[in-house]
Amino acid sequence: MVFHREAGFDEATFNGETGFDGATFNGEAGFVGATFQGWAQFERASFRDSAGFPWATFQDLAGFVGASFQEGAVFGGAAFHGDAKFDGATFQDGAVFDVVTFHGWARFDGVTFQDLAGFVGATFEDGCGSSAGTG
Amino acid sequence: MADTAVLGWEVCAEVDSDGLRCGGVRLAAGDRCLAHAAEQDVVVELKRLSDGGVLDARGVPITSRLLDRLLDAVPRNDNNRPVLNAARFDGATFQGEAAFTSATFRGKARFDGATFQDWAGFNRATFLSEVGFDGATFHGKAGFGGASFRSGAAFHWGDLPRRGQVWRGDLPALGRVLRSDLPPRGRVQQGGLPPRGRVR
Numbered sequence: 001m002v003f004h005r006e007a008g009f010d011e012a013t014f015n016g017e018t019g020f021d022g023a024t025f026n027g028e029a030g031f032v033g034a035t036f037q038g039w040a041q042f043e044r045a046s047f048r049d050s051a052g053f054p055w056a057t058f059q060d061l062a063g064f065v066g067a068s069f070q071e072g073a074v075f076g077g078a079a080f081h082g083d084a085k086f087d088g089a090t091f092q093d094g095a096v097f098d099v100v101t102f103h104g105w106a107r108f109d110g111v112t113f114q115d116l117a118g119f120v121g122a123t124f125e126d127g128c129g130s131s132a133g134t135g
Numbered sequence: 136m137a138d139t140a141v142l143g144w145e146v147c148a149e150v151d152s153d154g155l156r157c158g159g160v161r162l163a164a165g166d167r168c169l170a171h172a173a174e175q176d177v178v179v180e181l182k183r184l185s186d187g188g189v190l191d192a193r194g195v196p197i198t199s200r201l202l203d204r205l206l207d208a209v210p211r212n213d214n215n216r217p218v219l220n221a222a223r224f225d226g227a228t229f230q231g232e233a234a235f236t237s238a239t240f241r242g243k244a245r246f247d248g249a250t251f252q253d254w255a256g257f258n259r260a261t262f263l264s265e266v267g268f269d270g271a272t273f274h275g276k277a278g279f280g281g282a283s284f285r286s287g288a289a290f291h292w293g294d295l296p297r298r299g300q301v302w303r304g305d306l307p308a309l310g311r312v313l314r315s316d317l318p319p320r321g322r323v324q325q326g327g328l329p330p331r332g333r334v335r
Contacts, residue, residue, distance in 0.1 A: 001268055001290045007256075007277045016265070016287035023290050027276070040289075
């Protein structure tokens with residue numbers, strides 16, 4: 001799956017399992033206010049332009065393991081009701097997790113933040129695992 | 136060269152000027168696909184679709200005009216938007232804009248390996264069953280704003296054979312989260328977030 005230009009999923013609702021594993025987004029990717037009722041898998045997805053998940057809701061597992069964010073990544077205001085796995089993800093530009101709520105386990109093991117990462121006002125209700133490295 | 140054994144469906148007998156055979160699936164009548172069939176065969180197919188039949192356009196090169204004809208043929212909902220049962224667009228190529236805006240897919244919808252050469256519009260579309268875009272390629276903007284995926288949705292990477300093609304347009308609510316929405320470097324702050332519900 002390759003999106004060569006903008007991909008907009010704003011306010012989309014995914015009731016079942018959703019897989020964007022390995023997908024490539026060459027343009028802006030927008031998931032503003034999207035709702036994922038089942039698993040949402042973005043493992044090894046490549047976001048080569050800005051990626052926006054502000055106010056998105058993940059009711060189950062959100063998997064961004066090994067994902068690559070080459071431009072800004074915005075998760076501000078998102079709610080993760082299941083586990084959120086960002087293990088091994090790479091953020092080459094700013095990453096915004098402001099006022100994000102992690103109701104489940106938030107895993108950031110091996111994450112690379114090469115620029116600033118903001119978690120202002122973020123809430124971790126169940127715990128957070130991180131051995132993140134920064135560039 | 137399209138090959139029935141490789142693609143898994145009976146391919147169209149159309150051969151272009153370069154000697155390449157069309158990869159579109161044959162209609163029940165004749166030996167051509169929707170794009171190359173005789174008009175009377177297309178009319179029969181459209182009638183079948185209007186009766187709620189499965190739309191099978193695997194591997195078919197689909198122009199905007201052809202897609203319009205297909206969507207005009209299928210039943211409509213109360214909002215006068217197309218309602219498709221199972222739809223097979225595996226490996227299809229949408230050569231112009233592909234406007235599925237507000238369409239409803241009642242059965243499984245497969246776009247695996249499809250190529251969208253122009254705008255792909257699925258804004259406010261409803262997928263009641265599984266939908267697959269594995270290995271699809273979107274060369275134009277892709278709009279799924281407000282879409283509803285009631286069952287599984289697959290957008291995985293894939294390497295399915297590519298044939299066929301779709302459209303462009305002024306997508307609403309696309310790419311609302313832009314680089315410019317990001318807080319300035321070094322000043323990540325709550326106020327920098329786009330407000331909830333800005334996308335409508």
